[in-house]
Amino acid sequence: MTTFDRDLTSVQQARDLAVRSREAMRSFQFAEQSTVDRICEAMVAAAVREAARLGQLAHDETGFGYPDHKRLKNQFAAQGVWDSIKDVPTCGVLRRDDVAKVIEIGAPVGVLCALTPSTNPTSTAIFKVLIGVKARNGVVVSPHPSSATCTAEAVRVMVEAGEAAGMPEGLVSCMTDLTIQGTNELMNHHAVSMILATGGPGMVKAAHSCGKPALGVGPGNVPAYVDRSADVVKAAEMIVESKSFDCSTICATEQSVIADRPIAEQLKREMRSRGAHWLTPDEAEKLASRMFRPNGMMIADYVGRTPQRLGELAGIDVPGSARVLVADLEGVGPKFPLSREKLTSVLGFMVEDGWHAGCERSIQLLRFGGDGHSVVIHSRDEESIMAFGIEKPAFRILVNTWGSLGGVGFTTGIRPSMTLGPGGMGGAAVSDNITVEHVLNVKRIAYHLHDVDPAARTAHGGGAGSVPPAASPEADLIERVVRRVVEEMRR
Incomplete structure (x- = not known):
């Protein structure tokens, strides 16, 4: 045999x-x-x-x-x-x-x-x-x-x-x-x-x-900026709920919170009251040293785990009430491992003064490992919201919502998808939420433009749009031909 x-x-x-x-x-x-x-x-x-x-x-x-x-x-x-x-x-x-x-x-x-x-x-x-x-x-x-x-x-x-x-x-x-x-x-x-x-x-x-x-x-090292104008209670609730959802296994989940200085302490209190457990600097360093490989990749045993399981793996005490673990960050980059993408129940936390500084810190985080993916902003200031949308190297700007479920289109109007493109800057062909149009080819039958009224062509831009089919002998002919071709090809 x-x-x-x-x-x-x-x-x-x-x-x-x-x-x-x-x-x-x-x-x-x-x-x-x-x-x-x-x-x-x-x-x-x-x-x-x-x-x-x-x-x-x-x-x-x-x-x-x-x-x-x-x-x-x-x-x-x-x-x-x-x-x-x-x-x-x-x-x-x-x-x-x-x-x-x-x-x-x-x-x-x-x-x-x-x-x-x-x-x-x-x-x-x-x-x-x-x-x-x-x-x-x-x-x-x-x-x-x-x-x-x-x-x-x-x-x-x-x-x-x-x-x-x-x-x-x-x-x-x-x-x-x-x-x-x-x-x-x-x-x-x-x-x-x-x-x-x-x-x-x-x-x-x-x-x-x-x-x-x-x-x-691409990777989604998603920053979540909480502005001084935000509804801090709602922001805290959404961040904890989103980060704890399925232990942060959706790539659009928040990875680091950037708190505007005037509301930072209130945000911490509200997050703690909803199950965010702050690590001491020693505990954070211990967890980071065990969670990542030297090349920055996460060790699989730490992916998608509950806070309690992470505590067991890293040898730190974690209360049963903890829903996410939070570590204060002093900077962004290889020297600060917990500023990386963390597909598990661990969240970074930083404080900046004003949305300009928060904007710059968000850009740092994205460029460190999330170019083109997503960013979350909690704010009631339209100027800061628009600045985030225009300036950030991210293609999903999620406003006053969950990162995890907002990015996939569950809590937002973005097209529902389980595959999120980060665009050219993130090494992908498209920046969209992938859906049926991306796996559909389109043939175009185009007639000689000499037969089209020049004024109508100019007004319409000379291209195909979404004008509904007109009831005409020509339209009926097209339908009959298409049906005949399809029937012949089926045979």
């Missing part, structure tokens, strides 16, 4: 799943919108129904966060994301501009390689499968090895429901024989068209190095 090495088995599985997904995608690429939406709705319903069980599985396998918080993230990744994209057209004619004579037609990107992290293993899988199928793409999920079982189960739940509703077999799948070689094979495989990379910097860098489109994330 022949025995294959694990890496060979993983490479072969990656090849098989990618090819099978592409074949299924080709049979699905001309599906009607009603069919696509019916399949997506079935997957959403299944994910919501299983949200609690999947959340518990994720916690049990990784040890990160709280099961109930993971349930909420699963529900958000399914129902919250679906509510934001369900009315987005992805099939057939998307838009028609009868003035500029441009018709836009939706098309899938192809097969998506969906890399998922251990911090949000089930919710990210649910989210990526959903936006992928909504745009008629194939999706092959490659989990983080430390969360392989729960991610595979989340994908199984989605696949079972989707295929029962008419999704082609093999369109969506998950790697189960996991090795670095297998994941690299999947990312580089000719049948894969795009990579959705959510995870650590090494994996994201590898995704961007594959020579094909990749939508990646």
Whole structure:
């Protein structure tokens, strides 16, 4: 009996799943919108129904966060994301501009390689499968090895429901024989068209190095500035609630608080009353020395842990009432390790005098490890809010809200997403919250402009807009031709 090495088995599985997904995608690429939406709705319903069980599985396998918080993230990744994209057209004619004579037609990107992290293993899988199928793409999920079982189960739940509703077999799948070689094979495989990379910097860098489109994330060393004009009580409550949510495993979570000097002591009192436990300088130094590697990367055992567990690991006393640990910071940079991104229940705290100084300190923190990601400001001063929006090297300026849930679009009007782009300055292709439009290609049928009235062309900018289809013989002809082409290609 022949025995294959694990890496060979993983490479072969990656090849098989990618090819099978592409074949299924080709049979699905001309599906009607009603069919696509019916399949997506079935997957959403299944994910919501299983949200609690999947959340518990994720916690049990990784040890990160709280099961109930993971349930909420699963529900958000399914129902919250679906509510934001369900009315987005992805099939057939998307838009028609009868003035500029441009018709836009939706098309899938192809097969998506969906890399998922251990911090949000089930919710990210649910989210990526959903936006992928909504745009008629194939999706092959490659989990983080430390969360392989729960991610595979989340994908199984989605696949079972989707295929029962008419999704082609093999369109969506998950790697189960996991090795670095297998994941690299999947990312580089000719049948894969795009990579959705959510995870650590090494994996994201590898995704961007594959020579094909990749939508990646970046670290989120998120500063939270509390201005003297803020509602300090609300700010304290939101900061503690947000930082403690699932033990800070969402990358948009606050990492350091910058308090305006006149309200700093009040903010401390209010945070303490809500479960923030201040570390002594010796305790903070002890924790920092054990939590990070020499290169600044967090040691996995400290990621996503409760304050009490962090106390046990670092050998410091932490009361049972503590919801987050807070350390006063004297500066930003390698000499001050706790000014780094901390995907766990530890928060830095600094005091500055005035929003100009708070603004500069926020920039320091972002440039130290969060360029392009997010910043939080608690203020009732529109001037300082606008200054933060204009000057900060961040693409999500979250005002008077949670960093964690605000950044993903749960408590704000930002598009709901579990993958947050930090833009070019953060090493990513886009600065958006990734959603269905990013995995949807658009064809354009454009007519010779000689046949367009010059005045109408000038008024309309000469380009396609969002003018609704007009009832005309020409419009009816276009619809008939599109239907005929789709029917022929299905055959």
